[in-house]
Amino acid sequence: MTNSVRGGKRERLAAAAARVLHEQGVEKTTLADIAHAADVPVGNVYYYFKTKDQLVEAAIGEHGRALRGLLDRLDELPEPQRRLKALVRGWVDQREVAARYGCPTGTLASELDKRADGLDQAVGVLMRELLDWMERQFAALGREDARELAVALLSSYQGISLITNTLRDPELMKAEGDRLERWIDALS
Amino acid sequence: MTNSVRGGKRERLAAAAARVLHEQGVEKTTLADIAHAADVPVGNVYYYFKTKDQLVEAAIGEHGRALRGLLDRLDELPEPQRRLKALVRGWVDQREVAARYGCPTGTLASELDKRADGLDQAVGVLMRELLDWMERQFAALGREDARELAVALLSSYQGISLITNTLRDPELMKAEGDRLERWIDALS
């Protein structure tokens, strides 16, 4: 509650970090950029996050919260296939953003993978959460190769995000999304 | 041959750039890093490349040369399916590198996509070359949806590269490669 009195600066910083780091990349983004986006004085950032890396961590956390929120909502759908296809459709709905900035977690992962300081692990955790959820859906469909299918589906999404982004063409993601939906339908 | 005595610094710099930029990322890599890797004095780099961006461009060029060399070799194989599967197998062979640093062009694309200065286009050109080649193979198989299949295949590779890299598990790429080969076989 002190938090709300303070205006939730920590939250604003985390949200701003998630957005700005996605748009500009980790290395290109300065603390001042994030502070400015969160409307927080630069000198004040350090009361909430000791280092830039902690802000990156917070941004990953934001993406994690968003992911878990999404999966919770999907879980309310009655059948695994419906859930998987809704997931795909969600990706397709974001194709304009993907064409401009790529997948938020994917680009973050790509950049952090170059490092070896623990931060690269954090995105891996997210990725595993998503893979696990997918695996459960495919397993529910009776597939023995559920994990492999989960990896294949996530691969397709991450790959098409990158291609959509590089070629600046959102329609590529639309077409691939349709293909993936047909693929899901054909599974059971 | 004077050139070879002097050691072909330009070539060494381009090769070093391709390697180091892949390993460390564009932003994290300093000119000194590249100069050092090429065993060239820092001040001398500018005799060959006026800006860091030109070195990045040269690195992309190196990847392009490698790609064209690979496709030329694949073209010697008699059947489209053999060619496509050989391509996939080549990717799988590089899985240790992918697990450590990701796909060279993919990570480069991901980082450059954040920018809007023409360099982002350069990787796009490479990507299109590869897509065009793939499309020709699928078309030779009599597929009307050749372009879509090309995009799907490249997506899978780019995506599995990222996942393999993030989860630091080369075996993921092995499994996905096997799956893709089976998929290619089933197309005919």
Place this chain on the structure above:
Amino acid sequence: MTNSVRGGKRERLAAAAARVLHEQGVEKTTLADIAHAADVPVGNVYYYFKTKDQLVEAAIGEHGRALRGLLDRLDELPEPQRRLKALVRGWVDQREVAARYGCPTGTLASELDKRADGLDQAVGVLMRELLDWMERQFAALGREDARELAVALLSSYQGISLITNTLRDPELMKAEGDRLERWIDALS
């Protein structure tokens, strides 16, 4: 007063810039020179001035303040001729500095004129201010050719500053100053 305790770094930097740029010229002066002259850590300069050009601008501003202060004081003299001659006498009083470094604004103008980035305009504004003031004095003397006389007087000063500087002989300015005073007296 916190400001005065901290020492008004911005002001010190502007003052140091005005002095050092006059003594060494714009191109020959490094940011470190100015920082050192102002007793400010180099890295701190950028907190106050984002670029070297902004420091040059601040130096021009300092010269402008000095000029306006001088003209305000001259305006207190009762007659136009007295004012003009006091202006000339002020120049002559500075002849040692002129012999060593030239006229502060003149040398700045000369160097900046080579450029075309807006900074060259800034000195022009100063010059016009002085010309306007002179023109008013000549007009008050009933001269129809007031503007032309203003230009002539400023020319003589700028020219003799350059000659005094080049020949390293302050007495040249003394003699020219005397001549100009007689010229002013003869105008009535």
Place this chain on the structure above:
Amino acid sequence: MTNSVRGGKRERLAAAAARVLHEQGVEKTTLADIAHAADVPVGNVYYYFKTKDQLVEAAIGEHGRALRGLLDRLDELPEPQRRLKALVRGWVDQREVAARYGCPTGTLASELDKRADGLDQAVGVLMRELLDWMERQFAALGREDARELAVALLSSYQGISLITNTLRDPELMKAEGDRLERWIDALS
């Protein structure tokens, strides 16, 4: 004659130096700029001029030759007043150049005056030559204050060059030239 076989590179370099240093200023001009303007390979410059300063010296020499040529031509005129007015008219004829780049020797002097390495003296020599010539004309008119008048006339020219340049207005020099001609007429 070896010289002419070589294509007079030394001369071309000196001429290019005179021109480019005038247009860009000493500090802003690189050796490569001059070499390029003279169409001489950069590495070759050092066979003719050991240092950049020697090129500056050569440029001053060029201005000296031009000055002596001009004065020789003026000396053919029958009367001192005609000679002085022709000198002024020559300046006015160059007013477009002056508005763009200032007086060649004046701007050079201004920049070199900041230094204390002998190069500043070289322009002084030129200036004295011109002053001496002017003094002889005024003396021929029977003026006891010939030197003072010489200094005054040169001051006016140098000053109006600077003002014309700073305010980017060639007409200022036209008006001042007319005034100076009237002043010369009124002397004898």
Place this chain on the structure above:
DNA sequence: AATGAATGAGTATTCATTCAT
């Protein structure tokens, strides 16, 4: 807690000068 200010270790880039041939 809050914040403007301070700091110093980088980083890309420039360029006069020298060298090898």
Place this chain on the structure above:
DNA sequence: TATGAATGAATACTCATTCAT
């Protein structure tokens, strides 16, 4: 004599991090 290549010292500018209040 000629020249492409080499070199390193310098310089403007950035930014994460820390400090003083």
